[in-house]
Structures are given as C-alpha cells and as structure tokens.
Amino acid sequence: MSSPWSQRREVSPETSRLLIERAHEELLAGNAADERLADVRALVRESWRRSIASLVGAEALPPLELDGDSLAEYRRSHPLVGVIDMVRGLLLPGGADESGVIVAVGDEAGRLLWVEGDRRVRSLTGDMGFVEGANWSEDAVGTSAPGTALALDASLQIHGAEHFNRLVQPWSCTAAPVHDPETRKLLGVIDVTGGAEAASPQAQLLVDATARAIEGELLVARLRARAQPARAPRRTTRTATATRAALSVLGRDRGQLEVAGDGTETVSALAPRHAELLLMLAVHRQGLSAERLAELVYGDPSATVTVRAEMVRLRKVLERTAPALVPESRPYRLGIELETDAHRLLSLLDRGAHRVALAAYRGDVLPDSVAPGVEDFRTTVRTALREALLAEASVDVLLAFSETDAAADDLELLRLCLSMLPARSPKRAGLVARVEKLEADS
Template identity: 35%
Template sequence: MDASTAASASTLRAAHERFVTSPGTPSGVRRLVADSWRRCRACGVRPDGSRPPPSPRTSEELAVYRSVHPLAAVLPLFRELLGAGAADDGHVFAVGDADGTLLWVEGDSAAVERAERMRFVEGALWSEAQAGTNAPGTVLEVGHPVQIVAGEHYSSAVHGWSCAAAPVRDPGTGRVLGVVDLSGGGTIATPSALAAVRGAALAAEAELARALPGPPALLGPDGHVLRASAARCETEVRLTALGRDNALLRCDGRVHRLSPRHSEIVVALVIEGRGVTGERLAVDLSERDVCSSTLRAELTRLRTVLGPALLGSRPYALLRPVRTDFADVAALLAQGRVAEALDRCPGPLLPRSEAPAIAEHRRALEQQLRGAVLGAGDAGLLRRWVDAARGADDAAAWLALAHLLPGGSPQRAAAAARARALDAELVVPPQVGRHAALLQRSRP
C-alpha cells in the first residue's frame, strides 16, 4: 500500500476502536484488513494486546528446529538482501515458518529491543490466531505479499509499527515454507519496502530451486551411476558429532577430522544458526573469559582447514547449510520414529566438551531421547537403552523395563532388582556406604 493513499494513523485507530467496541462490519479500512480483523475476532484474539504471542518451544528445541528448517539454507541470502539495510535504517527483518513461528529476528539493536517488548522475538508465534493482524501472519492466511500499517494491526500493542512480508514457497511443490518480513517505523509503509521483501522471497525461491535434485541418475552399461550425476551429491556439507570428540566434516568430497576445539566451534555455529560476534561465540564456548586474540587465532586456523567459502567472519558464520547427525536425530524424534533415532545416536554430542552452548544442547537432546524411549512403552527399546552406557544407571528405565517384561521371568526380576539397587544408591551414595563399611571393619 502506498503511504500517500494510506489512511492517517488517527483514522485507523478510530476504525479499530469502533470495530472492537461494537459488533458489525469494519469500516474505514481496506478489505484485506477488514477480513483479517474478522478472523482475529472469531479466534478470540485480544485487541488490547494483553495476551502476547506465545513461545511454545524451549530455546533448545528452537535451535534444533531451526537447524533443520529449509529456510536455514537461504538465511545468508536474506541477511545480504535485507539485514544490512534493516540495521542501517532502524528496522528489523524476520524469517518465520509456515505456522507463524519467528525463526530469526535481526536488525538494528534499538529496534530489536523495541520488538522484544511486544514479544516479536525468535520462537514467538505470530500467526493471526495468536498475534492478530500482522504482515507475517496475514501473509500465511492470504498467500501473497502483504503490508500492514500502524493501526491496521488488530492488537493495539503493535500500532506503533508497520510491516511488510512475503511468502517463500518450495520451488518443487509450491507449498509455503515460511515468510520473510521487514518491520519498523513509517518508512516500512512504502512501495519500496514491499518490493524489498517480495524480491528477497523470489531470490530465496530461486536459490532453493538451484538446490533441487537433478533428473534421475543415468546408469552406464555396467549398471553403475555415471560420474556426471555424482557432483551434486558432493556439494552437501555434513557434520558428524554424536558420540565422538573429534567431529567429522564432509564437504566437497573431502572429510575433515576436526580437533576438539574446532569441533566445538563448528557445532556452536550450527547451533546458533546465524552469524555471531566473537564475544557471543566466546560465551558459547567457555564459562571463563576467552582472550579475543586466542579465539581469532583458532578461527583463522579453522578457516585454513575449511576454506573461506565455508567459514565467514564479521559475523562468524557457516556460509553453507550444514546437515548434522544431531539435527537428524531430533527430527526423527519429532516424527515419533524413536527406534530410528536411537539407531542414529551412538552417543552424546561431543561428550567431553564443556562448552556451555554444546553442553546445553547435548543435555536437551539426551533428555528428548530418554523421554521418547521411556514413553514408547517398548521393552526392546528400553533394553537397548539400559544396555548402553547412557542408560546403565537409569533407575526409571530399569523399572519401566521390569513392568513390561512377563511376570515371573528372570529378566523381569533382574530388571526390578537393578532398579531397586539404583534407588538405594540415590539414597545412600556409594562412597558413603564404602566409608561406613570401612569404619565398621576398623572398630575394636
């Protein structure tokens, strides 16, 4: 919508007040907005902004979800096309999924802080049904680029903002993958802002189209795949970091066995899912102060290993999408495929790493895996869990296994006995018991 033809802010607020205080057809607003307001009222959205958009995922769950989302592959492109301009002009740009969850929110620091006050933050759900009329949420309802100005927002908490958003579609199927959005002050209510998000969405779809699989592989006379179709397979960047301290990075047909420190850096960058400053990366890697020169030296050495085409700086980021074994496991768990997740998880994420970001992610993934195994009600899965080092001392798992085994069987009795023994150890730690026995033997 051209700002010159838009109703004034006061006129829009008056139209909004009439609609929310008395039933009837919205007047004084565009049909797009009127239709949206009706949907919001039907969904029970509060027009006074007293119920902020929820954030249903934990930070750990969001990090895992973002790492496997298709739009992660085009995030560097969005940053290039919209990020710098948003930061310079006092705006924020956001990328959301097809349900309205904001995956990334970046831009001018002051604008980001303002956005946080109305819960326009990573992880928050900005669908129409949760946040009222807004550009990202309304785009998901109508399926085309949208601009929402000031008082056109259904929630009065957002009346100080204007936003423009466009859908991003899967070039292979045509389904909506998510949205890209610009939010800020009055300059967002211009044709150029709408053109910017529309252009960014089209560029992202073109980038995704280039990554689509080619035609079926051709077979030679001997039944082997011809070499011409193999090059595409080698373009995937693959990180293996479960159950090992030296992660393996497969890139362009080569396998890099990373040092423990380089493994931590690469995993931390994957978990962040976006470019980070040296200061933020240092916090992710250690609870103690890390000398900035030391960290820069490590990153320089890592760039020598990986090449500048993969590891960028200012901010530090992986410049190509990376598929990881820990994200694959999380995706399998989300789909309820617990046995496959257990098969694909030989051990914890970088088990000896003490880096805070990695320890938190490792703990979250282990908790998800354990919860899925215990909740599956499958004796075979529980047996695999307790037979592995990670579940050998899990009293709850042993007890669950005992309940699932046939009554009177030796295996059930053994599992129940192990559960009781572990419970006793929790009450009286082993070292206390050993000390008491030593004192008993030494009595005169």
C-alpha cells in the same frame, strides 16, 4: 554498503490513523456493522474479523513455541536454513545494527525462526514478543504482515493502526510468503518490521524480490544436488526417541516436572528437596561431586551421606516417572538436558523480550528454599530481570514489574517510572504516594 532502509519514506495509509483506530475500537466493542469499518481496507477488515473469530486478545502476547535447543534443532532442519545469508545480504546489507528495521524469517505456521537487524528496534519489538520462537500467525496475534501474508498466501503490508493487537500498532511491516519452487507448497514467510519506511513501496519491491530470489536459490540447490553422483547409503545406528524434560520452579516450592517422549507426556509434583537437587543439576550441567552438591543444598560439604541417601530416593521417584532423567553418579549429572522456566526467562531477557519475560515471571525461584545454591540462583534470576528491565524496558513494562513482590519496595524503579511518565499521566499520583511512603519508612 549503505542500508536500503536508510532513505526513509513517509507512507500514508489509505485512511488516517485516527479513523482506523476508531473503527478498531468499534469492532472490539462488538459493533461489527459500524459504518466506520468502511474506512478500513477490506484486507485488514476481514483479517480483524478472523482475529476476533479466533478469540485473539487485543493485547495478547504471542505464545513462545520454540526455545533453546528445540529452536536450534528445528532451524537446522528447516528448508530455509540455507538461504539465511541471502536474506541478510538482500535486506540487511552493511549496517544492519543501525538499519532502522528488523528482518524476520518464519516457518509456514508463523513461528519466527530468525529475527535480525537494528539493535534498538529488536529491543523495542522484543517487548511485544516479536522474538525467535514466537508464534506470529493470525490465529495467535491477529492481523500482522507475517501472519496475514501466510493466511492469505500473498505479499502484503500492514500499517501501524491496522494491526489487530494494540501492542503492535506503533510498527509497520511488509511480508511475503515463500514457496517450494517445484511443488508451490508454502515453506515460510519473510518480514520487514520498523517505522513507516518498513511499509513503503520500496519495501514491497525489496521483500517480494527477496522471496523470489530465495525460491530461485532453492531450485538451483536442488538441481545441483540431483546432478551429483549417487552415493552408497551409510550405515546408521538407531537412537532412542529424544526425551524432553522441563522443570518449573518460578513462584512454587515443590517444583513441577514435565517429561515428554515416545508420544507420551507426564507431569508430576516434586518434594521440595528433590526440586532443589534437580535444579542444582540443571544449573550445573557439567556435573557435581557429592561434596559440592551437599554444599549447594545443605550448606555443608561434609553432608555427603545425607546427599547420597536423598539421591537414592530421587532416583526411585524418577525411575517411575522419568527414567531418562535418572542422574548419573561420579559426578552427579543428568543424562539429558533439563530445561527450567527460570532459564527460559533468562533467554527471553537476552533476546529483548521484556514483556514476555515479565509475563513468564511467576515469582522467585523456589521462594521458601534456604538451600545456598538455590538462594544464589534465585538472586541471579531476580537481578537479571531487574537490570534488564531498568536498562531497556518501556514504562508500561516497568509499571507492571513494580506490582510484583520482587519490586514492590524498589525505590529506584519507582523513581525511574515517574521520570518516564508524562507530566499529566493519571498514574503519577499513585507512584508518588508509594515513593513517599517508602522514603518515610526508610
């Protein structure tokens, strides 16, 4: 089946891109009364003003509010989970990987729950943070089809330069809100993002029809469920409130532990050795014997007495600050999942969110640690970041990466940046000087 997006239509905004860009710059400069704003659609103009009132940055990356298990759990319970196949069938039939667009489904707060479609477009838009779990509400990133559709509770299109955020201006998009078929409560939003074809009249018809089909399917499913005979309630056992634990290790030696649950949250700094032990247990979630843990932390599998003594100290610390995180024994393992900022970074790379991943990279994993297991994981994270950026990131992201300590002496990276920059780019001179110095020193 061919994609509905395969026949591309050029869409001209109501005014030229240049006029819109000039009006945007005047507004950002504080000239809210500038006559150029009259060249911008009223819908967009008012959205820009709301974006400024919300203190949205003109090149701000969206906050990543759901990730990993928290994203998976939230999606499973969301009212739109049962219609995702319908969305795929209507908006991405057949060759989704080469459709030229991506389709996103978000919740009523603007958080993207599913992002699917053209692989290349997903990689490029991931660079600006258009990924699952990111908040694309108007308050977070300014004018965009999904965020503004939710703000106005209306179907709409945003063309290229009309986006408030400069990072989003290469793209066009169409979005429509989805409501509860009975209460009309806002449930979420459907969005199509791509080139000009993603904001064509055809796109508007398709997205609007999909939103109405979703509401119809929700109503049918609800009526069908009501028609089923009532069942006796099953006995359930009450479980304790889930606890979330996160360990920050990027660019810091002591490590920082955050634990949330039962309406409370604690943040505590860890001793370097305790950070190493917890990190190894987070990396090796299946558990570790005393010998293997001694090898990973001390470089000596026979140092089991030392490991056991340090684990006793770590348990005492956790009993005071995070009881749910106290490790089990034989093997040593954690009773709940411990997220780390390093694993979140790897997850962002997997989703193509290169710019967001680089922003999250605050430095190497526990940079002063000489524990063999930490050194191996540090290399894994640094290598994954470098290879993902070299393979798919834009030149702006690569240039930002070249300014980090991890890539300051990376000749291959600098040469790649030079090959990607326009011949007259003012950034070339500084790069040439860095390359020549590194070549002279080698």
